Amino acid sequence: MNEKKSDLLQGTLDMLILKTVALGPIHGYGISLRIQQISQEVLQVQQGSLYPALHRLEHRGWLTAEWGESENGRMAKFYQLTAAGRQQLVAEAENWQRLSQAVTLIMALEGGTK
Amino acid sequence: MRFWKTWFRRAQDDRQLDAELQFHLDSRAEALRAQGLSPAEARRRARLEFGGVDQISEECRDSRPARWLYDLAQDLHYAWRMMKKSPLVSAAAVLSLALGIGANTAIFSLLDAILLRELPVAKPGELVVLNWQTKQGFAGRRSERFFERYSGSIQPPGMVGNAFSYAAYEALHAQAKDFAPVAAFLEMNRFSVAARGNTHAVSGQLVSGSYFPMLGIEARVGRLLSAEDDRAGAPATAVVSHRFYERALGADPAQIGQVIRVNNVAATVVGVTPPSFYGHEVGAHPDITLTLPHLRELDPEFVKGMGDPFTNRTSWAIQMLARLRDPAMPLAQLETRLSPLLLSTLETVPVKPELIPRLRLEPAARGISGLRRGINVTFGVLLGSTMLVLLIASANVANLLLARAMGRRREIAVRLSMGASRSRLWRQISSEFLLLAVLGATASLLIAYLAPAWLVTLLPSRGEEELTLPLRFDWRLLLSTAGFALGITFLFGAIPAWRATRLNVTGALKENSGSLGADAGRGRLGKLLIVGQVALSLLLLAAAGMFVRTLDNLHAVDLGFVRDRIVLFTLNAAQVGYGAQQRPAFYERTARELERIAGVESVSASLIRPLMGGGYWDDVSSPKFETKGRKTIGVGVHMGLPGFASTLGVKVLAGRDLDERDGAKSPKVMVVNETFAREAYGGRNPVGESVMLGDPKAVSYQIVGLVRDGRYSRLHEKTATVYVAAVQQETMPEQMTFAVRTRTSPAQLLPLVRAAVARVEPNIPLVQLRTLDDQVDEFLRPERLLAILGGTFALLALALSAVGIFGVMAYQAGRRRQEIGVRLALGAGRGRILSMVLRESVVTVLCGILLGLPLALLLPKLVDNLLYGLKASDPRAFLAAALVLLATALAAAWIPAWRAARLDPVAALREE
Incomplete structure (x- = not known):
């Protein structure tokens, strides 16, 4: 039924959400817009993944949420990073650094491509 | 914490989730409208981009920590609605589960009290009971024995015994540094305790001064016994049970410090044990505890019969419990280390290494109990039966739910084809069983609360008193009830769930209700x-x-005798100070006094109370026995006042019963029963024959009478029995069981019997005064x-x-x-x-x-x-x-x- 995303992808989405929320309190719609904008339309977050991920992160205690007025005057649920979430973000960022460097190193090898 | 917060806020969470997703849709639609789309088209596009709203919100709910609980609540709610549809059937299901679970819990509660519960003392896990063990049993030669007299149990393999010499206790107490400390005790079946003008027959024990400190319990009132009370020459001090304190001392703190008489010895009551304390043996509940050195005054007969255990190393009667200093140390290692201490106290060390006793330690967190050995099989049968009842009840409920689930097969098929997971449906169907089981378990608590106390009254009593078990209605019972409910849910709740979710979806959808097969x-x-x-x-x-x-x-x-017109009771004259010389006269006077009661036909007494499972066993031998090769016959002996057989109503077939002629000085005579005559003489009349009674010191007797068989020790078997006169024996028994035959129903004579005995000796308690029936x-x-x-x-x-x-x-x-x-x-x-x-x-x-x-x-x-x-x-x-x-x-x-x-x-x- 609901296909489970691979760990890498799921972990990456979590990290992106944490990073986006780290910039300041933001609601779910805002997060999807911001990721899209900052990544210059490369990354498009499916709502089907975004909201379950937000709730999961909230239940893990990495995010807290509060209802507040949005820019268009409606009530929206604003997410905010907790101390634990900040630590998690640092850890995941470091992890991501290592991983992407490693991938870059391998891909930088001469030959094969082309 | 968070778990519960989520749990209780789930309705609010659901609303907020809807609002959050709605906000997203609205915002997106607004953005699209800003790009020039019509409002309707913008809303449509927003929805399309978003995907399945219900699916997403379901996934969000999945991420909640209490999700399974939420589902369970929903399932139970649904199950409750199903139940209410057919209240009568559901009530029957709940009732049958309640009976099934309740029966199990009630039996479990007894088992728990007898077998599983730890002693109500400090850190029971550190306690061990001391036994000794040899590789082989004695072959009979006296020279091999390291004890002369023994009072305790000896069991195979080899020999495992629980009684030691006092010297062994002293050695272990002084030198065994692994014990913190070791305590000695001696159980006394009957004490006669006179307090506040009444005499009570109670069970008691003598202990070393280390006993209470070792157990680590505190006095409820006053103080408990200590090493000070254990000194040679210390005045007699007694600690009483809380039960005795309430019953006999009126729960009056002023009674502490007062003098009571225990077996006619003055003793000062110094304290009361806590109500929860029942000694170290389940079911025993000693009411009075004194220190060991007073054994000599309290029970001189015991000392005479057993030898003085304090000075005689071959008199083994002391039992021991100890607290381990280091509970982690393997017991085998301790046994090896401490066995030499035991060996050093032996009077003679056996030559054969297989007969050298070795210390054996066993965990005693649950105390020691003779009760356990006796009722294991019975309890096995009972527990097995209740389990079967529960299985039968559960099968009923499974069948009921099976019918219900099959009635819903179309609905289930629809849900399966719509993509509901089988495990979800499984859980839903078995939750109906769970609901019934939980309701049944709750109702069963009433049975679990009431039944055990009733069951105890069905259990064999302990002498005079009903068995006292530390029954408690506590979390252990609740836990076992919950265990039974969950157990049957797993076993039987799965049956309808398995069957219902296994159905062929297309077949179930196509079939109509009337199709055959x-x-x-x-x-x-x-x-x-x-x-x-x-x-x-x-x-x-x-x-x-x-x-x-x-x-x-x-x-x-x-x-073999009348049973409806006989009253029995036991008197222990030795306990109230009658020496061996005075006892014959005392028993004689008591019998005469009883005969004077109107309505009494005849009175006699014997050392042995018939049909109580006990007996005095000895050997009768004669070269003239008409048996093949065997010249000795084991018999049960009734040693007592004249006419015991006739008083019980046992018919004299030949010769005569014992009577006044058979005094201390006259020739020694005996009366035998039919079984004896059959075993020894092939059934012919043995009157006039001479036989030897006793082993090893045999004395010659002449058979003067043959009587019908009367059951001796147990109802179950015929016993070769002989009757002899107590006055013709070497020592007069310490106690006698009197039999009083009445002309009418004996129940109303009981107070008269009591009064008659009191006229002879006001201080003696009548033990187990009851009719033979x-x-x-x-x-x-x-x-x-x-x-x-x-x-x-x-x-x-x-x-x-x-x-x-x-x-x-x-x-x-x-x-x-x-x-x-x-x-x-x-x-x-x-x-x-x-x-x-x-x-x-x-x-x-x-x-x-x-x-x-x-x-x-x-x-x-x-x-x-x-x-x-x-x-x-x-x-x-x-x-x-x-x-x-x-x-x-x-x-x-x-x-x-x-x-x-x-x-x-x-x-x-x-x-x-």
Whole structure:
């Protein structure tokens, strides 16, 4: 039924959400817009993944949420990073650094491509 | 914390989730409108981009930590609605589960108190009981023995004994640094305690000063005994149980410091143990505790018979408990380290290494108990029975839910085809069982609360007093109740769930309610459950039949004497200060005083109380015995006042009973019974023969009378018995059991008997004053327990099975309405329909009987020593059980069969 995303992808989405929320309190719609904008339309977050991920992160205690007025005057649920979430973000960022460097190193090898 | 917050806020969470997603949709639609789309089109596009809202919110809910609990609550809510639809059936299901679970919990509660509960002392896990062990038993040569006299138990393998010399205790106490500390004790069956003008016969113990400090308990009032009380020459001090404090001392703190008389020895009450404390042995509950050195004054006869344990290293009677300094140390290592201490205290060390005793330590967190050994088999049977009852009840409920689930097969098929997961449906269906089990378990607590106290009264009592067990209604009971409820849910809740989710989706969707054969699978499973129920019921019925007949047989046993007009009671003259020289006169005077009561026909006494399972056993020998090679016969001896046999109503067949002529100075004579005459003389009249009585010191006796057989120690067997006069023996017994035969019903004479004894000696307690009838009942308690409970469980099983058969047959007949309608329309007679339904039920039950019979045939072997007067091959119990089951099945199936036969074919066929 609901296909489970691979760990890498799921972990990456979590990290992106944490990073986006780290910039300041933001609601779910805002997060999807911001990721899209900052990544210059490369990354498009499916709502089907975004909201379950937000709730999961909230239940893990990495995010807290509060209802507040949005820019268009409606009530929206604003997410905010907790101390634990900040630590998690640092850890995941470091992890991501290592991983992407490693991938870059391998891909930088001469030959094969082309 | 968070878990519960989520749990209680779930409704609010749901609203917020909806609002959050709605906000997203609205915002996106607004953005699209800003790009120039019409409002309607913008909303449509936003929804399309977003994807399935319900699916996403479901996934968000999945991420909640209490998700499973939320589902469970939903399932239970649904199950509750299903239950309310048929309240009567549901109530019956809950009731049967309540009975099944309650019976188990009640038996478990007894088991818990006797077998599982730790002593109410500080850190019971550190306690060990000390035993000694040898590799072999004594072969009989006296020189090999390291003790002369022994009071305690000795059991195989080799010998494992629990009694030591006092010297062994002293050595271990002074030198065993691994114990912190070791305590010695000596159980005393009967103390006669005079306090505040009344005399009480109570059980008590003598302990070392280290006993209470070792157990680590605090006095409820006053203080407990300490090393100070254990010094040689210390004044007698006593600690009483809280029970005794309330009953005999009026719960009056001013009684602490007062002097009471214990076996006629003055002792100061210094304190009271806590109410929860029952000693170190379950079921024992000593009421009074003094220190060991006072043994000499308190029980001079014991010292005389056993030798002074304080000075004599060959007199072994002291038992020991110890607290380990280091509970982590392996016991085997300690045994090796401490055994030399035991060895150093032996009077003589055996030459054969196999006979050298070695210390053996056993964990004693649960105390030590003689009760455990005796009732294990009985309890095994009871627990087994209650388990079977629970299985039968559970099968009923499973069958009920199976019918319900199959009634919903279309709905289930629809949900499966819409993508509901099987495990989710499984959980939902089995949660219906869970709900019934939880309700049943809750109702069963009432049984678990009330029944154990009643069960204790069915258990064999402990001498005068009913058994006192530390029964408590606590978390252990709640836990076991919950365990039973969950256990049956896992076992039986799975059955309907498994069957219902296994269905073929397309088949179930296509079929219409009237199709034939579609339910064959469900019918089979339901009948299979019935077969199992019947097999188990057969077991219970057969067992109950055997237990009831055992009790009947025992009640019908010809005791050889009248049983309805005899009063028995025991007097211990030694305890109240009568020496061996004074006792004959005392017993004589008591008998005369009793004879003066109007309505008393005759009075006599014997050392042995008949039919209490005890006895005084000795050997009779003669070269003239007409036995093959055997010149010695083991006999039970009645040693007492003249005329004991006649007083009991045992007929004199030849010669005479003992009488006044047989005094201390006259020639030694004995009266023998028929069994003895048969064993020794092939049944011919032995009057006039000379025999030797006693081993090893034999004394010559002349047989002066032959009497009928009277049961001696137990109801179960005939014993070769001889009657001798106590005054002709070397020592006068310390205690005697008086038999008083009355002309009328003896119950109203009891107070007169009490008064008559008090006129002779006001300080002596009458122990176990009761009629012989009551005593027989008392003796048969284990058998009665089995007959009553076995019968109850069997009836319960029968009723539950009947309900099960009725349910399945009614369901089957209901599903086959159309088929039956067709048959009737085609001309089948109503009698034919009736017999068709009945036959189905009978065949099912016969299958169950065939399955249960081989199991039931194993029963007599399994419980052999609980039965009396039954042959293992006796088919009656099984036959009766099978017939009862068949009759029950016919009766249970009658209503559905009758209804099926009276079906209106037109109406049945029109239904669709």
